[in-house]
Amino acid sequence: MQLSLALDDRPLLPRIRDRLLARLGPRRDGRRRDxxxxxxxxxxxxxxxxxxxxxxxxxxxxxxxxxxxxxxxxxxxxxxxxxxxxxxxxxxxxxxxxxxxxxxxxxxxxxxxxxxxxxxxxxxxxxxxxxxxxxxxxxxxxxSTLRRRALVVDTHLLRLGGRLGLLPLDADYDAGYEQLMRQLPDAWDADDLAELHRLMKLLGQTICTAHAPACGACPLRDLCPRCGV
Ligand code: SF4
The missing domain is CATH 1.10.340.30 (Hypothetical protein; domain 2)
Structure with a gap:
């Protein structure tokens, strides 16, 4: 396991998603509004x-x-x-x-x-x-039922993106959207993006919080420049 992590040279977002899936489990919500x-x-x-x-x-x-x-x-x-x-x-x-x-x-x-x-x-x-x-x-x-390929970048994704080096620390919603969209693998579809949003938001609400990030409990700590583990 450690060897495979050390040799993992994929871009950061797929590695982040895998870690969050392993820790938090799948977040595929079937309900869609008009x-x-x-x-x-x-x-x-x-x-x-x-x-x-x-x-x-x-x-x-x-x-x-x-x-x-x-x-x-x-x-x-x-x-x-x-x-x-x-x-x-x-x-x-x-x-x-x-x-x-x-x-x-x-x-x-x-x-x-x-x-x-x-x-x-x-x-x-x-x-x-x-x-x-x-x-x-x-x-x-x-x-929604449109089910289009657009990543919802909220305050949690902006904060995580900044701390993980995916975004500038001062990125706003527009810049965060543009820059994270460019980093997504082409193969990820609308459901993958919705799941990534939910996983990152959940980490932001529970571990990588605005004022007291619990880096010691974070599944991303060895990927995170802020943590330096
Ligand atoms: S290691 Fe710390 S700063 Fe980095 S993503 Fe995890 S909780 Fe946030």
Whole structure:
């Protein structure tokens, strides 16, 4: 085992994935939302804890069984529901604006047309929506039923990428997305990218945390320039 690790001269990301899979196990989630629902969920979830965003998304869905209704709702009415998420006020403005912009551009509230664009063009299309940057655009493409090859680079992946030498320490979401996408093996498909996101995020939440990384317990410590083991 030690010999095979020492001789492993593959690029860093495949080695990281193997280590995380061995430690954390497969993270293949079969559930996928339609793209508009994923957009709403991802916009709510930005800078917000997962359990809060999940709860508020369910409540929003209950109040607006059709997203058309959310697009027509006033920011004030939306704020009364989504206030527990971070940045609730701008999100209450941006959510209906984004939904109305989709209708204005495509004639209906749907994002299925993105399936006909290549990934870069689809990312650019989504980034034009209010409140949507690289992280949310990639989540819509990768996590939804569109199942496209786009890595969701959130704050955990930025931090891990910086510490592991995959990214500059000051990379933002756009730079993190561009640079990590370039390092992914061509053979990895959308499900592989979704799994990589979940594995790295879980490590970031549990071991490689923002303020107290537990390097001694980390399965990546001998790959990590910061740790120096
Ligand atoms: S060795 Fe430490 S700094 Fe490096 S990835 Fe693991 S926890 Fe993070």
């Amino acid at each position: 793209p508009v629902s994923q957009l709403v969920r991802s916009m709510l979830g930005s800078k917000t804890r997962d359990e809060v965003a999940r709860r508020i998304f369910r409540e929003l869905r209950r109040r607006y069984p059709s997203w058309d209704g959310l697009g027509e709702a006033s920011p004030r009415a939306i704020l009364r529901i989504i206030w527990p998420v971070n940045l609730a006020e701008p999100k209450a403005e941006q959510l209906p604006q984004a939904l109305r912009m989709i209708v204005a551009c495509t004639g209906r509230l749907g994002l299925d047309h993105l399936a006909d664009l290549d990934e870069e063009a689809a990312m650019q299309w989504l980034r034009r929506l209010p409140g949507v940057g690289s992280k949310i655009a990639a989540a819509v493409l990768n996590f």
